Amino acid sequence: MKALEVSGLRKNFGGIRAVYDFSLWVEEFETLGIIGPNGAGKTTVFNLISGLTQPDAGKIKMFNQDLVGIPPHRLAHLGLSRTFQNLRLFNSLTVKENISAPLLAAKGYGLTSAILRTRRFGQLEKEAAEKTDILLDFFQLSEKKKWPADSLPYGEQRKLELARALAINPKLLLIDEPGAGMNPREIQDLVQTLKKVKEQFRLTIILIEHQMGLIMNISDRVVVMEFGQKIAEGPPGMVKRDPKVIKAYLGETPLQCC
Numbered sequence: 001m002k003a004l005e006v007s008g009l010r011k012n013f014g015g016i017r018a019v020y021d022f023s024l025w026v027e028e029f030e031t032l033g034i035i036g037p038n039g040a041g042k043t044t045v046f047n048l049i050s051g052l053t054q055p056d057a058g059k060i061k062m063f064n065q066d067l068v069g070i071p072p073h074r075l076a077h078l079g080l081s082r083t084f085q086n087l088r089l090f091n092s093l094t095v096k097e098n099i100s101a102p103l104l105a106a107k108g109y110g111l112t113s114a115i116l117r118t119r120r121f122g123q124l125e126k127e128a129a130e131k132t133d134i135l136l137d138f139f140q141l142s143e144k145k146k147w148p149a150d151s152l153p154y155g156e157q158r159k160l161e162l163a164r165a166l167a168i169n170p171k172l173l174l175i176d177e178p179g180a181g182m183n184p185r186e187i188q189d190l191v192q193t194l195k196k197v198k199e200q201f202r203l204t205i206i207l208i209e210h211q212m213g214l215i216m217n218i219s220d221r222v223v224v225m226e227f228g229q230k231i232a233e234g235p236p237g238m239v240k241r242d243p244k245v246i247k248a249y250l251g252e253t254p255l256q257c258c
Contacts, residue, residue: 001063003028003172003204004049009058011044011228018044019228022058026172031198031205033219033236035212037248041228042208043085046174049206050082051075062172076102079171083161085180085208091150098149098160099135102167103128135163138200139193155186159193166197172204173197179211187211194218216240224248 002025009022019041026032034042047053049060051072060067062080070078090098136142139159144152149160158178165173178194179187191214198205198218209215215222216236224232224245232242239245 001028002026003030003063004206005059005061006045006049007059009045009048009060010056011041011048011053012056017228019048019055022225022228022230024223024230024233026204026206028063028204029198029202030220031207031218033215033222034206034208034225035210035215035222036225040225042225043176044228045225046082046176046206046208050080050174076168076170079169080174081165081168081170081172082174083165083176083178085177087157087161089149089157089161089164091148093149094146095141095149095152095160096132096136096145099163099167100128100132102164103131131167135166138196139163155182155189158182158190162193162197166201170203172206175205175207175209177208177210179209179214182211187214190214191217212240 004024004026006025007023009019011019022041022045024032034045036042044053048055048058049067051067051070051074055068058068062078065078067075067078067080090101093101133142136145139162141152141156141160141163144156149157152160162175162178165175175194179190182190194205194207195218197203207215207219219236221234222232222236222239223230224239224242226248231248232239232245234242
């Protein structure tokens, strides 16, 4: 079953063509990597899928449901979650609160029930706390759950952002450059973390990344973009040897996987 189908996607910003006639599909539980030079349109595609930007043309369907025109908060309720290239944590909140906040928001409790501390509110709080503890333990952040989010080392802030994205139980997770700013040791740790995320949470992942060792190690397929269009697609081993990809992005020699 296809988790996501994108066809004929177009987006212009003024006279700049950011995305043109772009299409992709992702099977349920598949991990799809998207690579391309800076300015290729990768993040614009993510913004279009996640409702932050509306397309000029094209179709976007998640599990056969049309997503075009649906605002981001409604997409979250439908099972679409994402992270960003630039960290967007709640820095004034603790590590634990960063995870529990979207959990409580997803439950949709009202202000009255929160003020009156109704039985339903108490049950929702209990469920959110239990799920938060599971995520804290999974990402090895339990000992730092009371720390302010911005006091974590950078690699752990990335893990916290992933934990927060997983809090709403997504069916489809968009991850935008999780390895940005990480050193080689942190990248190796991130590869293992993402593999465990896919296995543990049974979800579909689309990943943008410039760290080629990372994306080639965890992707089932790779899509390559240039100037807003798809120029190649296939298994990592095939894509890294494609002459168009080598010329456009990877240099003069084939990419090494590891």
